[in-house]
Amino acid sequence: MIKNDNSALASTSSFNSLNLSEAQLANLQQLGYEQMTAIQALALPLALSAQDLIVQAHTGSGKTLVFALAILQTLDLSRIEAQALVLCPTRELATQVAEVIRKVGRSHPSLKVSLICGGASISRQQASLAQGTHIIVGTPGRIEDLINRGALPLGSVKTLVFDEADKMMDMGFYESLSTISNACPLKRQTLMFSATYSPALLERTEGFLINPHMIQAIDEPKPEIQQEFYLVNANERGQALISLLNHHLPLATLAFCNTRDECELLQRQLQRAGIISHVLHGQMEQREREDVLIQFANHSCSVLVATDVAARGLDIHALDLVVNAHISPNADTHLHRIGRTGRQGATGHAITFVTEDELFRKKRIEEVSAQRFDLLAAPPAWQGRQHLKAPMQTITIRGGKKDKLRAGDILGSLTKTLGLEAEQVGKITIHDFVSFVAIARDIAPQVAQRWQQTTIKGKRRKISLLP
Secondary structure: OOEEOOOOOOOOOEHHHOOOOHHHHHHHHHOOOOEOOHHHHHHHHHHOOOOOEEEEOOOOOOHHHHHHHHHHHHOOOOOOOOOEEEEOOOHHHHHHHHHHHHHHHHHOOOOOEEEEOOOOOHHHHHHHHHOOOOEEEEOHHHHHHHHHOOOOOOOOOOEEEEOOHHHHHHOOOHHHHHHHHHHOOOOOEEEEEEOOOOHHHHHHHHHHOOOOEEEEOOOOOOOOEEEEEEEOOHHHHHHHHHHHHHHHOOOOEEEEOOOHHHHHHHHHHHHHOOOOEEEEOOOOOHHHHHHHHHHHHOOOOOEEEEOHHHHOOOOOOOOOEEEEOOOOOOHHHHHHHHOOOOOOOOOEEEEEEEOHHHHHHHHHHHHHHOOOOOEEEOOOOOOOOOOOOOOEEEEEEEOOHHHOOOHHHHHHHHHHHOOOOHHHEEEEEEOOOEEEEEEEOOOHHHHHHHHOOOOEOOEOOOEEEOO
């Protein structure tokens, strides 16, 4: 039986009210978690008391922290075995979830979090799992494959998490989720998160949980988003987008298309206009996708052109503009797209292109959102002097965490050895064997060339400039 625990908000929004260790509270403060979001205030007391939960919450609501803290609360670090499993619909979301758990888990010495997704070597993943881990974050297909190979024992799992369960169901993963659930102990905590919940979805997932509490953050304030709809001809989308980008000069824009071919065509048009952009679609190799996301996050890329599946779960902060270059056939998908701008209390900006044949989709969006939007004329070809330019360019360094390379080592080499100002250095991202640093675009080529002749942490390393 499902118990609805959404009758009232929790009485406090302070993390100090939770049964967390002093070390965990201090780490949360260092990470910038000051007050709980509405969904955290409702869900965390139950999650930390080992209750099964069904939580309806959108991306950006703070749901990841809910299950991260619940998992960490029950871990026995002395046992090097999988004690928690988090399932996500895409590699991108799984990667971000794993990173959040690692950061939140910094107060737990020797914590090992394994990322297990398709697109990477399964033999390497098997070898890594054989060395032991505490928490596994992955996609259903690869997890099921490893279970069937006998390479992933889940008999010690205490917490099973379904993140974006509705999307996993939509992608046809129900049978895989059932297989994975059955491979875990019956006596466990199960936490299920979803942006939407229909009676059919609740019925299908009923067997995964025992007497779950249902939580809906209906009180979450809706983001303030300025929406604009432009009437365009089918072949005018690229020109219209270029004009609007050069007019508004957004730092970070996410542009949606419905197919991979549409993404690639739009990206080529942007590149020809001198706007740095990249494509994100489901057929890309994992390394290529990671490179693209890093460049977008560090402002080396102005526009990310993506399909809905590829962009699902992306946790991108401070997104200035969302563009529906191709309007979605589904009104709920449209709302999910534009919900990526206007987060954390900021006013968002969303632009949608619509042709004469697609006006019925605009009408459906208006019905679902209970709003009416003017239909604006397509902007003319850009004639102004200002042009959108990505402020940074990314340099890669052969060396990472496994080489004991830290952000301070990279920043020190740039400022002390090469003489850069701190303002000329952007975001630094360190992976196991490679690191990325954003440098002011006007000096990045010279910096990369000079850096080849110097050392980082006493050693010369291969330096490359991403286009």
